[in-house]
Structures are given as structure tokens and as C-alpha cells.
Amino acid sequence: MLHPTATYSLPDIEPTRFVVNPAEARFQTTDGKTTGASPHVLNAGQVDRDKPSEPRRTATGEMTPLGQLRANLTGLQDDINEFLTHRMELAKGKKD
Amino acid sequence: MSQDIVKKISSCLGPNIPIESVAQGAEAVVFSTTVHPYHPNAGTDKKYIVKYRPPKRYRHPSIDQALTKRRTLGESRLLSKLYLIEGLNVPKLIACDPYNGCIWLEFLGQELPNGNGFSNLKNFLWMYASKGYNPHDNVVKETLHAVGQQIGLLHWNDYCHGDLTSSNIVLGKVKDGWKAYLIDFGLSSTSNLVEDKGVDLYVLERAIMSTHSSYADDYNAWLLEGFSQVYQSQGSKGETKLKEVLNRFNEVRLRGRKRSMIG
Amino acid sequence: MVNLNTVRPKNGRDYYIALGLEGSANKLGVGVLKHPLLPQHEDGDLSFNCHAEILANVRDTYITPPGEGFLPRDTARHHKNWCIRLIKQALKEASIVNPSLDIDVICFTKGPGMGAPLHSVAIAARTCSLLWEVPLIGVNHCVGHIEMGREITKAVNPVVLYVSGGNTQVIAYSEKRYRIFGETLDIAIGNCLDRFARTLRIPNAPSPGYNIEQLAKRCANKETLLELPYTVKGMDLSMSGILAYIDSLAKDLFRGNKKNKTLFDPKTGEQKVTVEDLCYSLQENLFAMLVEITERAMAHVNSNQVLIVGGVGCNVRLQEMMQMMCEDRANGQVHATDERFCIDNGVMIAQAGLLQYRMGDVVKDLKETVVTQKFRTDEVYVAWRE
Numbered sequence: 001m002l003h004p005t006a007t008y009s010l011p012d013i014e015p016t017r018f019v020v021n022p023a024e025a026r027f028q029t030t031d032g033k034t035t036g037a038s039p040h041v042l043n044a045g046q047v048d049r050d051k052p053s054e055p056r057r058t059a060t061g062e063m064t065p066l067g068q069l070r071a072n073l074t075g076l077q078d079d080i081n082e083f084l085t086h087r088m089e090l091a092k093g094k095k096d
Numbered sequence: 097m098s099q100d101i102v103k104k105i106s107s108c109l110g111p112n113i114p115i116e117s118v119a120q121g122a123e124a125v126v127f128s129t130t131v132h133p134y135h136p137n138a139g140t141d142k143k144y145i146v147k148y149r150p151p152k153r154y155r156h157p158s159i160d161q162a163l164t165k166r167r168t169l170g171e172s173r174l175l176s177k178l179y180l181i182e183g184l185n186v187p188k189l190i191a192c193d194p195y196n197g198c199i200w201l202e203f204l205g206q207e208l209p210n211g212n213g214f215s216n217l218k219n220f221l222w223m224y225a226s227k228g229y230n231p232h233d234n235v236v237k238e239t240l241h242a243v244g245q246q247i248g249l250l251h252w253n254d255y256c257h258g259d260l261t262s263s264n265i266v267l268g269k270v271k272d273g274w275k276a277y278l279i280d281f282g283l284s285s286t287s288n289l290v291e292d293k294g295v296d297l298y299v300l301e302r303a304i305m306s307t308h309s310s311y312a313d314d315y316n317a318w319l320l321e322g323f324s325q326v327y328q329s330q331g332s333k334g335e336t337k338l339k340e341v342l343n344r345f346n347e348v349r350l351r352g353r354k355r356s357m358i359g
Numbered sequence: 360m361v362n363l364n365t366v367r368p369k370n371g372r373d374y375y376i377a378l379g380l381e382g383s384a385n386k387l388g389v390g391v392l393k394h395p396l397l398p399q400h401e402d403g404d405l406s407f408n409c410h411a412e413i414l415a416n417v418r419d420t421y422i423t424p425p426g427e428g429f430l431p432r433d434t435a436r437h438h439k440n441w442c443i444r445l446i447k448q449a450l451k452e453a454s455i456v457n458p459s460l461d462i463d464v465i466c467f468t469k470g471p472g473m474g475a476p477l478h479s480v481a482i483a484a485r486t487c488s489l490l491w492e493v494p495l496i497g498v499n500h501c502v503g504h505i506e507m508g509r510e511i512t513k514a515v516n517p518v519v520l521y522v523s524g525g526n527t528q529v530i531a532y533s534e535k536r537y538r539i540f541g542e543t544l545d546i547a548i549g550n551c552l553d554r555f556a557r558t559l560r561i562p563n564a565p566s567p568g569y570n571i572e573q574l575a576k577r578c579a580n581k582e583t584l585l586e587l588p589y590t591v592k593g594m595d596l597s598m599s600g601i602l603a604y605i606d607s608l609a610k611d612l613f614r615g616n617k618k619n620k621t622l623f624d625p626k627t628g629e630q631k632v633t634v635e636d637l638c639y640s641l642q643e644n645l646f647a648m649l650v651e652i653t654e655r656a657m658a659h660v661n662s663n664q665v666l667i668v669g670g671v672g673c674n675v676r677l678q679e680m681m682q683m684m685c686e687d688r689a690n691g692q693v694h695a696t697d698e699r700f701c702i703d704n705g706v707m708i709a710q711a712g713l714l715q716y717r718m719g720d721v722v723k724d725l726k727e728t729v730v731t732q733k734f735r736t737d738e739v740y741v742a743w744r745e
Binding site for chain 3: 035037038040041044045046050051052053
């Protein structure tokens with residue numbers, strides 16, 4: 001099956017491509033590392049009830065195609081978010 | 097008008113002061129009487145206005161009493177200061193009872209000819225828009241110039257009316273025209289902020305546009321001419337300030353007076 | 360006169376169905392609404408009586424721990440992860456089997472509101488629209504409140520007091536627009552109450568405003584009111600001053616600052632004022648200001664009817680005070696809805712959206728579905744009223 005990809009491009013740098021590696025753990029869950037509740041709220045005592053639902057599985061325990069797609073996207077989103085955060089920190093560093 | 101309100105004010109004033117109801121606004125009710133509040137020899141050929149702020153039962157009594165006193169006093173103080181400004185025409189303050197929320201004022205204005213009602217600007221303009229009259233008559237232009245000048249004087253002295261509508265401008269007949277008076281300073285304040293002045297002008301412009309739409313463009317232009325004359329007669333300082341006020345007025349227009357909201 | 364049947368229902372049906380999606384703040388609402396196709400709507404001014412039938416009205420609220428407000432990121436996350444569940448639930452309750460055939464239009468909140476949460480819901484709306492090939496319409500959140508209020512209460516042309524966490528406006532209809540007569544110069548009343556609730560660290564469930572109302576009810580000393588700044592300026596009001604002051608009182612109370620003579624007796628050091636007293640005084644002052652500016656608008660437009668909409672409209676004390684003011688004005692009346700419709704919900708978006716749709720408004724290009732944090736009530740052209 002086809003996997004989603006993402007490309008980040010700006011005039012001044014080489015485009016960055018994000019791909020799915022289905023074997024890696026972050027592409028097998030819908031509970032992303034960067035898409036959880038904010039630490040600030042958790043520290044204030046929040047019980048998180050807003051997690052995305054688990055990926056749907058068939059009778060044999062395999063993820064359904066849509067379930068897989070959701071899991072793939074979760075990992076991809078994590079990669080994108082980390083990349084963008086890094087870019088923001090670089091930009092901040094340049095400003096300081 | 098609620099009988100309750102008439103009863104309350106009558107009990108404040110006592111049996112010797114007969115009153116006739118004139119108007120009811122959001123905050124205050126207006127009566128007229130021919131009896132002077134404290135002058136023993138005033139006679140009964142003159143009329144006076146009694147502006148009464150009745151208690152509002154929806155709010156807590158301590159808020160109500162504090163507000164009534166503060167606003168009655170505030171309006172009275174403002175009126176007495178404005179009366180002293182040369183060239184500015186406002187009603188003369190005769191008496192003030194802040195605890196009962198009562199203000200006595202001189203009676204301004206008169207009946208317009210041909211049953212056109214009381215001589216406020218609204219009725220005056222409606223009269224000139226009616227059959228047999230010319231809405232672009234020179235009298236209208238000069239009267240609106242005079243009104244503009246009053247507002248100009250008010251603003252030049254760093255006061256803002258707060259509720260400039262054509263009902264709050266009263267005209268008194270003089271030899272060859274009409275003298276313009278500003279009334280109802282319940283929402284007024286001292287202010288040197290261009291924003292407040294811009295909003296004042298905008299409120300009047302909108303009021304004219306909504307009640308006299310067919311000729312509003314001309315009427316508003318004439319008002320502004322009179323307004324500008326006051327500032328222009330004050331030399332270069334006046335010119336600068338005039339530009340500031342008019343610029344802000346334009347901004348307020350574009351903004352629609354009200355700011356953008358969030359959420 | 361207006362023709363509300365300008366656009367006909369899909370598939371030759373004699374009724375319209377709209378799906379409404381709302382998420383401008385911390386409440387995510389999904390509603391399914393039905394309007395019958397009626398001949399009297401062809402040539403009348405009856406948009407306050409659509410004979411609307413509510414087929415589903417589900418909502419989930421993102422609630423934070425006491426002392427915390429809701430921030431965009433987590434609110435958007437809540438909406439993103441709950442919207443499918445709620446939409447599915449709503450469709451099931453409404454017995455919608457085939458959305459492509461059964462739904463005429465998908466209505467979503469275009470604004471105003473918080474950016475990220477609005478965005479989450481817009482994405483859901485666009486996705487459903489593309490998936491089912493159903494047209495979209497963007498709705499102004501405030502107009503949604505107004506139209507729902509009109510339909511539920513059947514008030515024909517009242518002055519509307521719209522009071523919520525994000526808005527405080529006095530509105531009257533005139534010539535195809537909902538004109539804003541008076542509004543807050545700084546913060547909204549719901550925001551003021553919510554922030555005070557945070558200072559008091561009271562729970563945010565079911566809503567901070569509700570909990571302040573209950574505390575105020577329990578005030579034992581209603582004859583004495585604390586003196587708070589009263590800040591009505593003409594047709595507008597300001598609340599940041601009163602909030603700052605009452606926040607400082609609350610903090611002094613918690614810290615036991617005996618120097619504060621309002622709170623503590625200077626000789627005995629005894630506490631004179633309770634948290635209930637603070638809540639009571641705050642409400643009495645804030646609501647008196649709201650009633651005053653509403654009364655001014657009523658005098659201006661010569662109306663004796665008031666419709667209260669928005670979350671703070673659930674407050675019984677506010678309704679009582681407004682009722683008293685209205686009675687004193689030529690026997691006027693107050694109209695209000697209950698928490699199903701006062702508080703942000705999806706049905707109100709469907710109601711306003713469906714009225715827009717029936718008059719021929721619809722999204723022609725997805726670019727039009729960008730959400731906007733600032734969206735004034737008077738920017739909407741009210742085609743469905745005379």
C-alpha cells in the first residue's frame with residue numbers, strides 16, 4: 001500500500017522529505033509523542049481524556065488499512081513537528 | 097410613563113410643584129413645570145425642566161443610590177462649567193438634588209410652526225423635509241453651521257457629549273434664524289482624547305444618516321463646516337488639532353466605531 | 360418580504376437537513392437540524408419560526424483543572440480527537456444513514472473564536488463535505504446564537520444581549536444587519552467570571568461561571584454589597600478594572616492580609632467578607648452594568664423585548680434582573696433559552712447556516728472556508744430577514 005509523505009520546502013534551503021518507515025514504532029500508534037496533552041496541563045493535575053482512538057484492528061489483530069494510515073500519519077506528524085521545533089529554535093538562536 | 101415614577105417624583109417635589117411629563121429616556125424622565133424651585137417671586141410665566149433619575153429596582157439599592165447621586169452630581173457640575181464657556185449654549189442649571197436624582201434646568205426651545213413638534217434638530221429637519229419647505233433652504237444650512245460650531249466649541253474645550261443625536265440639540269428662534277443649544281449631558285465627560293471626539297462626531301453622523309437619510313450628505317457636510325470653523329479660528333494650533341480630530345473621525349468611521357472582537 | 364425557499368431541499372424532499380459543527384472555544388458541538396419546506400416561508404418574514412426539529416444535539420467540553428484556563432493547543436487537540444466520535448453519534452441519533460443523500464448542507468463556525476480550535480472543526484467540516492459531496496457554509500458564531508435564540512423563544516424582534524466567555528454585545532436588527540449598539544471595551548463578561556473563578560481556584564466543571572453563580576446564591580449577607588468600580592461608558596462597558604480589583608480582594612483574603620479594611624476588621628482582625636460575598640457583589644455589579652446598557656439600546660430603538668443568548672445567559676440572576684428592568688419598561692419581556700442552547704452548540708450553527716443556505720449562500724471554493732478569529736456580528740448580511 002502507498003504511504004503518505006510530506007515535503008518541507010523554502011527558497012533558501014534544500015527541501016526536507018518526510019517518509020514513513022512502517023517498521024518503526026512511532027508509525028504503529030495513534031498516540032503520538034508530540035501530539036499528547038501539554039505538560040503544563042498534566043502538571044496541574046489534568047487527566048487526559050482526549051487521546052485519539054486506537055487504530056482499528058481486524059479479527060486477526062492486524063490494523064485495518066485506515067488504521068494503518070492513521071498510525072503512519074501520527075509518526076509522520078511527530079517527525080514534522082520535531083523538525084519544525086528545531087527550525088524555530090534555530091531561528092530564535094539567530095535572533096539572540 | 098409609569099404612575100409609580102410620577103408618584104415618586106411628586107413626593108420629592110412636594111404638592112406645590114405641579115409637573116407635566118415631557119419625555120422618558122433609558123436613565124431619566126423629563127418633566128416641565130412653571131414653578132421655580134426656590135425663588136419666591138419668580139411668577140409662573142416661565143417654564144422649567146425637571147430631569148429625574150428614578151430608582152431602578154433591578155439593581156442592588158446600594159449601587160442604585162450611589163449611581164443616581166454620582167450621575168446627578170456629575171451632570172450638574174459639568175453643566176455649570178459648560179455654562180461659563182463663552183459662546184457655548186447649554187441650559188442653565190437652576191437646582192440640583194443629588195440624593196433624589198433631580199436636576200432643575202431652564203426650559204429651552206419652543207413649538208415649531210404648523211404642528212411640527214418641539215424645536216429639536218430632529219423635528220426641525222423633518223419639518224424642512226416636508227411639503228411646503230425646501231430642505232436645502234439657507235436657514236437649514238446656517239442652522240447646521242451653528243450646531244456644528246457648538247460641537248466645535250465643546251470639543252475645543254476638551255469636553256465630549258457622549259450621546260450626540262438630533263434629539264439632543266435644541267433650537268431657539270432668534271431674529272433671523274435659530275440659535276443652537278446642546279442638551280442632555282448625562283453621558284458627557286471631560287476628555288482630551290481624539291478618540292472620544294471622533295466617536296462623538298461619528299454618533300451624530302450616524303444619527304443624521306438614519307433619521308434624515310435623503311439629505312444626510314449635505315447636512316453632515318454643513319455640520320462639519322461649522323465644527324471646523326471653530327478650530328480654524330484658533331490659528332495654527334487649531335488647524336493641527338482639527339486635522340487630528342478629523343483624521344480620527346475618519347478612522348472611527350472605517351472601523352464602524354466598534355472594535356474587532358475576539359471569540 | 361423574503362423567500363426562504365429560494366434553494367430547494369436535495370432529492371425532492373420536502374424538508375431540509377443541516378449538520379452543524381461548532382468549536383470556537385472549549386465546547387465542541389455537533390447538531391443535526393431539520394426544517395420542513397413550508398409554503399408560508401415563500402413570502403414572509405418568518406425566519407424566527409422555521410418549525411425546526413432538532414434531530415441531534417451532542418456536545419463535549421474540554422475542561423481544565425481548577426485554577427487553569429483552556430489554551431488553544433489542547434483545546435484544538437480535544438476538538439480534533441473528539442469530532443469524529445461526536446459526528447458519528449449525532450448521525451446515529453438523527454437516524455442519518457446516507458449523509459450524501461440525507462444532508463443538504465454542512466455548517467461550521469467560521470469565526471470569531473480561538474484560531475486553533477476553529478481550525479480543527481473547519482478541517483472536519485471540509486473533510487465531511489468532500490467525502491459526502493455535500494455543500495459547506497461558514498457561519499458567524501454570534502449570529503448562530505441569535506438565530507437559535509429567536510427560533511427557540513419565537514421572539515420576533517428583540518434587543519439581543521449576547522454574553523459569553525468571548526463576547527459581550529448588545530445587538531439590534533436593522534436593515535439586513537445585526538447592529539452592535541453597545542459592547543465591552545475590553546474583556547467579555549464570561550472571561551471576567553472565568554478568570555475570577557481561576558483566582559478562587561474553584562472547579563471548572565460544569566463551567567466556572569455556574570460555580571460562581573452557586574457561590575453567589577449562598578451569600579449570607581445580601582443587604583451589604585462590596586463597593587466595586589462601576590464602569591458603564593455610554594452604550595458600552597468595561598470590565599478589566601472590576602476584575603483587577605476583585606482579584607486583588609480575593610488574593611488579600613486568601614493571604615489573610617489584615618491591613619485590608621474592606622475584608623478584615625481593623626480592630627479585631629476578624630474576617631468580614633467571605634468568598635460568597637465576593638461572588639455575590641461581583642455578579643450584582645456586572646449584571647447591573649449589562650442591564651443598564653441593554654436598557655439604553657432598548658430606549659434607542661423603542662423596543663421592550665430582550666433576548667439573552669450566550670453561555671452567561673444561563674445565569675438565573677441575570678435573567679431575573681433583566682426581567683425586572685423589562686417589566687418597568689411598558690411591560691416588556693425577557694426571552695432566554697436553557698443550557699442546551701445558551702451554551703455553545705452545533706445546532707445553533709446549523710440553524711443560522713441553514714437560513715443562509717436557503718437564501719442561496721454557499722461555499723463555492725474551499726478557499727472561502729478559512730476560519731477567522733475576528734468576525735464582527737455586523738459583517739454578516741442577514742438575507743433571511745426583511
